[in-house]
Amino acid sequence: MNPLDRDFAAVRECFPGLATDWVTFDSAGGSQILGACVDAIADYLRTTNVQLGASYALSEAAAARVAAGRAAAADLLGAAVADVALGASSTELLSRLALALGGPGAHAIRPGDEIIVTDVDHEANIGPWRRLASLGITIRTWPVSTESWRLELDDLAPLMGDRTRLVCFTHASNVLGAIHPVTDYASFIHERGAMLCVDGVAFAPHGRVDVGAWDVDFYVTSLYKVFGPHVASLFVRRDRQALLASQNHEFIGQAFPAVLEPGNVNYEAVASLVAIPAYVRGLDGGWGGIVQREATLQARFLAGLVAIPGVSVIGPAEPDRERRLSTVSFVVDGVASDRMPPHLERERVAVRYGHFYAKRLIDRLGLDAVGGVVRASFLHYHTEAEVDRAVAAIERAIAVERGQSTSASRPNTSG
């Protein structure tokens, strides 16, 4: 029995958004938020909604709540609070980081230096780096293997040279679902004298993040995918912080994280983050319990999906709790991807189609013409019955598209 199964009803109850008949299989887009976060946001706004930094007691109380939220964000990264910058989104934080390392007035990465990006990442960890090409920085592309569906070190090695300063890659693909061994990649890249910037957005809802142990230089996550509100967190290794050119007002100086945090963070959203590590710690098995439960769901979904004639998984088709997320993309032979979600919606199964901002990947695979992929993504709080409903809905949608007579159009709302 999975540890979480022992009190699964209590797990579900932590998420008010699950109290519907929708199967919310768009989790890689955004998870359900903890009710405790919603309550904390409301309570912050009701009781301590003042500007921080003043000498009066109410402002100090508000500052203490925001500080506790910062500590929670750091805890979720396995980092010290002094090493974490917050922002509205990962896209925003990575854009600032790119400018701080290689933009106008920056010194860490200079014209003639080289940055390596991939063709499998979400654009958030590609575009900001590519834009530095206009300043004379060379950008090289590390292509994902379409055999293993992973970024392979053999393909990275020939791209690295004396001028390589930074390698940017995703911990796990938000389309393919494949997880990369970050620690191995970190040693390989550090041994060759470069830094690494890892996009942990897709990985973070599925397992424990531990930036210290992994020896990364930069690591970003989006907490609206990790049971929280729209706040993103960026770890910057202590000895890299002095490399950053400030993106803040001149008089604020060089202090980290202020250099990457112009303006205020969203106080109430940040304050609410305390509920996330508290929730995970309260689960039987913590992150280990989450991994175990998702393994069961993943195996069940993949088994059901690959058994449907005409379905091709885009990504590893074998279940693997260590090396694969419960984010599964697929295409259907002869059926454009944009045709599928409306059928599923009629059965209250929420999935989506497209390129998911990993547009370079979808273009390379030639899938743009069919509307990209259909993506079903689920988390530990989903049920086996929901997995079965999703698989059955996919099967019926395909049958309808093929004009086969079926009970397809009759919604299956069981479970």
Ligand SMILES: Cc1ncc(COP(=O)(O)O)c(C=O)c1O
């Ligand atoms: C893998 C990955 N990286 C980055 C992002 C961008 O995150 P944000 O919406 O916080 O900018 C996403 C969003 O979907 C993502 O899936």
